[in-house]
Amino acid sequence: MLKEGNIRIPSGCAISGIIDKSGAVFSGQIIADSIATMHDRSNGLGGGFAAYGIYPDFKEHYAFHMFYDDAKAKQDTEDLLKANFVIAYEEKIPTRKTQSIKNAPLIHRYFVLPKLEVLNASEMNDEDFIVKFIFNVNKNIDGAYIFSSGKNMGVFKAVGYPEDVAEFYKLETYNGYMWTAHGRFPTNTPGWWGGAHPFNLLNISVVHNGELSSYDTNRKYLEEFGYSCTLMTDTEVAAYIFDLLLRKHKLPVTLAAKVIASPLWNQVERLSPKERELYYNLKIIYSKALLNGPFSIIVTYDNGFIAINDRIKLRPLTAASQGDMIYVASEESAIRRVCKNPDKVWIPKGGEPVIAEIEQQNISEIYDKKEVTA
Amino acid sequence: MSLNYLTPEFKVLRDYDRCINCKVCMRQCANEVHSYDEDLDKMIADDYKCVNCQRCVVMCPTHALTIIKHPQVFRENANWTYDAIRDIYRQAETGGVLLSAMGNDRPYPIYWDKMVINASQVTNPSIDPLREPMELKIFIGRKPDKIELDENLNVKTKMPPQLKLNFPIMFSAMSYGSISYNAHASLARAAKELGIYYNTGEGGLHKDFRKYGENTIVQVASGRFGVDREYLKTAAAVEIKIGQGAKPGIGGHLPGEKVSEDISETRMIPVGSDAISPAPHHDIYSIEDLSQLIYSLKEATDYKKPVGVKIAAVNNVAAIASGIARAGADYIAIDGFRGGTGAAPKRIRDNVGIPIEFAIASVDSRLRSEGIRHTISLVAAGSIRNSADIIKAIALGADAVYIGSAALIAIGCHMCQQCNTGKCNWGIATQDPNLVKRLNPEIGYKRLINLITAWGHEIQEMLGGMGINDIESLKGNRLMLRGIGMTQKELDILGILAAGE
Numbered sequence A: 001m002l003k004e005g006n007i008r009i010p011s012g013c014a015i016s017g018i019i020d021k022s023g024a025v026f027s028g029q030i031i032a033d034s035i036a037t038m039h040d041r042s043n044g045l046g047g048g049f050a051a052y053g054i055y056p057d058f059k060e061h062y063a064f065h066m067f068y069d070d071a072k073a074k075q076d077t078e079d080l081l082k083a084n085f086v087i088a089y090e091e092k093i094p095t096r097k098t099q100s101i102k103n104a105p106l107i108h109r110y111f112v113l114p115k116l117e118v119l120n121a122s123e124m125n126d127e128d129f130i131v132k133f134i135f136n137v138n139k140n141i142d143g144a145y146i147f148s149s150g151k152n153m154g155v156f157k158a159v160g161y162p163e164d165v166a167e168f169y170k171l172e173t174y175n176g177y178m179w180t181a182h183g184r185f186p187t188n189t190p191g192w193w194g195g196a197h198p199f200n201l202l203n204i205s206v207v208h209n210g211e212l213s214s215y216d217t218n219r220k221y222l223e224e225f226g227y228s229c230t231l232m233t234d235t236e237v238a239a240y241i242f243d244l245l246l247r248k249h250k251l252p253v254t255l256a257a258k259v260i261a262s263p264l265w266n267q268v269e270r271l272s273p274k275e276r277e278l279y280y281n282l283k284i285i286y287s288k289a290l291l292n293g294p295f296s297i298i299v300t301y302d303n304g305f306i307a308i309n310d311r312i313k314l315r316p317l318t319a320a321s322q323g324d325m326i327y328v329a330s331e332e333s334a335i336r337r338v339c340k341n342p343d344k345v346w347i348p349k350g351g352e353p354v355i356a357e358i359e360q361q362n363i364s365e366i367y368d369k370k371e372v373t374a
Numbered sequence B: 001m002s003l004n005y006l007t008p009e010f011k012v013l014r015d016y017d018r019c020i021n022c023k024v025c026m027r028q029c030a031n032e033v034h035s036y037d038e039d040l041d042k043m044i045a046d047d048y049k050c051v052n053c054q055r056c057v058v059m060c061p062t063h064a065l066t067i068i069k070h071p072q073v074f075r076e077n078a079n080w081t082y083d084a085i086r087d088i089y090r091q092a093e094t095g096g097v098l099l100s101a102m103g104n105d106r107p108y109p110i111y112w113d114k115m116v117i118n119a120s121q122v123t124n125p126s127i128d129p130l131r132e133p134m135e136l137k138i139f140i141g142r143k144p145d146k147i148e149l150d151e152n153l154n155v156k157t158k159m160p161p162q163l164k165l166n167f168p169i170m171f172s173a174m175s176y177g178s179i180s181y182n183a184h185a186s187l188a189r190a191a192k193e194l195g196i197y198y199n200t201g202e203g204g205l206h207k208d209f210r211k212y213g214e215n216t217i218v219q220v221a222s223g224r225f226g227v228d229r230e231y232l233k234t235a236a237a238v239e240i241k242i243g244q245g246a247k248p249g250i251g252g253h254l255p256g257e258k259v260s261e262d263i264s265e266t267r268m269i270p271v272g273s274d275a276i277s278p279a280p281h282h283d284i285y286s287i288e289d290l291s292q293l294i295y296s297l298k299e300a301t302d303y304k305k306p307v308g309v310k311i312a313a314v315n316n317v318a319a320i321a322s323g324i325a326r327a328g329a330d331y332i333a334i335d336g337f338r339g340g341t342g343a344a345p346k347r348i349r350d351n352v353g354i355p356i357e358f359a360i361a362s363v364d365s366r367l368r369s370e371g372i373r374h375t376i377s378l379v380a381a382g383s384i385r386n387s388a389d390i391i392k393a394i395a396l397g398a399d400a401v402y403i404g405s406a407a408l409i410a411i412g413c414h415m416c417q418q419c420n421t422g423k424c425n426w427g428i429a430t431q432d433p434n435l436v437k438r439l440n441p442e443i444g445y446k447r448l449i450n451l452i453t454a455w456g457h458e459i460q461e462m463l464g465g466m467g468i469n470d471i472e473s474l475k476g477n478r479l480m481l482r483g484i485g486m487t488q489k490e491l492d493i494l495g496i497l498a499a500g501e
Helices: A028-036 A071-084 A116-122 A126-140 A162-168 A215-223 A234-248 A253-260 A273-285 A332-336 A363-369 B024-028 B055-059 B082-094 B181-194 B207-215 B229-234 B261-267 B287-300 B317-326 B346-351 B356-369 B387-396 B405-410 B441-466 B488-494
Strands: A011-020 A047-052 A062-068 A085-092 A106-114 A144-148 A153-158 A178-186 A199-201 A204-210 A295-301 A304-309 A318-322 A325-329 A344-346 A354-357 B010-014 B034-037 B042-045 B065-069 B115-117 B138-140 B163-165 B169-171 B216-220 B237-241 B252-254 B275-277 B307-312 B331-335 B377-381 B400-403 B481-483
Touching: A011 A028, A011 A295, A011 A304, A011 A332, A028 A047, A028 A162, A028 A178, A028 A332, A047 A162, A047 A204, A062 A071, A062 A153, A071 A085, A071 A106, A071 A126, A071 A144, A106 A116, A106 A126, A116 A126, A126 A144, A144 A153, A153 A162, A162 A178, A178 A204, A178 A295, A178 A304, A199 A234, A204 A234, A215 A234, A234 A253, A234 A295, A253 A273, A253 A304, A253 A354, A318 A332, A325 A332, A325 A354, B010 B042, B024 B034, B024 B042, B024 B055, B055 B065, B115 B387, B115 B441, B138 B377, B169 B181, B169 B441, B181 B207, B181 B441, B207 B216, B207 B229, B216 B229, B229 B287, B237 B287, B287 B307, B287 B317, B307 B317, B307 B377, B317 B331, B317 B356, B331 B356, B356 B377, B356 B387, B356 B488, B387 B400, B387 B441, B387 B481, B400 B405, B405 B441, B481 B488
Parallel strands: B169 B400, B216 B237, B237 B307, B307 B331, B331 B377, B377 B400
Antiparallel strands: A011 A178, A011 A204, A011 A325, A047 A153, A047 A178, A062 A106, A062 A144, A085 A106, A199 A204, A204 A295, A295 A304, A304 A354, A318 A325, A318 A344, B010 B065, B034 B042, B115 B481, B138 B163, B252 B275
């Protein structure tokens, strides 16, 4: 039987996301409690978390989280890493033995910066350089997989229920200003650790509940821009589309939302001339970046997240706010579990994004001022 | 003259219990099959002349007529078939190239029929187009790589000219000359009402149809018939015709007897003169020459109209298409080897070119691998027979399709494959005023609207079944297809999996 990554597997899921807009950090236990409420939405074949603001000591370094199937994969990858990067710090990611998480690969993290001489020779900016490196490792080194590559953030995922994954990675010991979580219900084959969510590239991470009917169209569109979809998961495609729109094409996140869940033509025709011009161009240029089919998705980037449904809302998504905290989740129960009395609870319409961002512009300043409450 | 060795192809069966000698069949048949025998006081038929167009069958008020394949057989021979023997008789008699019309009718595999379409079950809800929005609108033209915005979100990108289609379907190039005035009138008016486009073909644009200019694609072919400033100005888009699926590599010939006063004016040639389209454009002997013509036409139309290029699907179609994309074309129309024609040498129609299914798949793959697919539109032609063929063509990588034969069938064509004779009893492929008037464009355009609307509904249903609510999300979505009864090589070229995989 083909392993995940070689074959496309649809899956249903639970998602949850929490941000403190003031930039204050909080423990991973909160998001773990939230996602655990939706235990029945996953089947133990994948769970994961993305945490932002967890590595203040290495906030200028790219944090690579790696899965290795064996020592050889590790050795090959480290040879390549050392040739291309200055490694500021590396370690095995701390885990605790738990009953339900089995068959763990070797899990390591590296805090790196590209070697200037290599970067200059490549004639790329450092982000493109890193993306290329990630694609190279994931595609060409057998048994090695970079599953997290952002700055001052990290993804933690495994095959298991999300609450067990949190316990496994000791997430209660990490503190971040923004967390997302995912519990997976794949409809085929015991999952592969790399196939769990969140899916990450640089600082963009995606947790996703849904199945993209447009998968093959999206994938081929992305390949034209140099992306190589190695995982064959819908989430990978969603992540790359956001990377393309936000990082490469510099679209504001509000408009990126209108690309993946674009307004209908008869809605566009009713807009003001200026908006009509904008959406006419957006829809035509990015027609193949439309994510079609049922989904609810939370995309996290440097300073916030966007949570959005497909444009006819075929998957659940609820949002709530209390003070500086913004919550989004597949079910309201997952929000109420960690926020008893929200100021406001609402169900976003199909295609209407919930966007929550840190209010201070400079995230690095936050850490200079705030105590980390670990 | 020696003896004609041919026997009739069809047999006219008349039910004399029903026949009332009204002579409708006689008046309706341009081939003069039917006649009235006064001595016998009954209608008789000359089977030799019958082409099985079924005009008499349909028109007979008492349903007395049936046309059947003539039961006369040759001694069975798997090698020397009926057609093989008869073609020799005909050529031995005339010394000429065998002519044929409509598309390749040989029993080549039809790959559309070896592909099946996906639908959602459980993990992905299917969408009901009667209750949910379902978008079929598409745009044909070059697309920029990315959108450029200023700080106030004003669009800085300059969008190249686009054709806006309410359905991913256009009426294929069929010239005035090869088909009648009333056929053109039906196509043009239907295109306008539907919000799609029809294509003039290479025979110029009749002055009466200039009012449909916004829904008209005009062709510039090797004969340059009817091309002037007004022609280019009137159209929504200009298409350079390099080749045609029914006869790749050769030109065209409208015999002088079809060049009436009206056609002469439209084509800008003298009445009664043969209209010869050379095999190549004599100003295009290479890809760089094509680029010059593309840009000449863009200059002539102020860069306000898409300029497309139509080619026949041939062995090297992927590389040719890549060249055309780089030469500056806004869209590429590819016509497969089953594409129709008003007249083509039979050997060429039946043996030259490749199936459109392979051509679309390999062109789409090639342009994607070069990273230029999203910059250009791809139109598939060459025997699209129904809405499922359209779904499959788009999933393989086409942006839209051209239909020719299907449109003619909608207005009455019975596929008798005798367009070249000019005796079309249905008033479609003829210039005989008495025959032309049999096709009522008032009815014709409505039948075309019905056809496209019906196909639109079917496409929406199939899209909804796949969990897709925008035709854009089907483009190149080959995971939605599975193959049945194909070799691995065929599956690989089409880029699809086998059913069950």
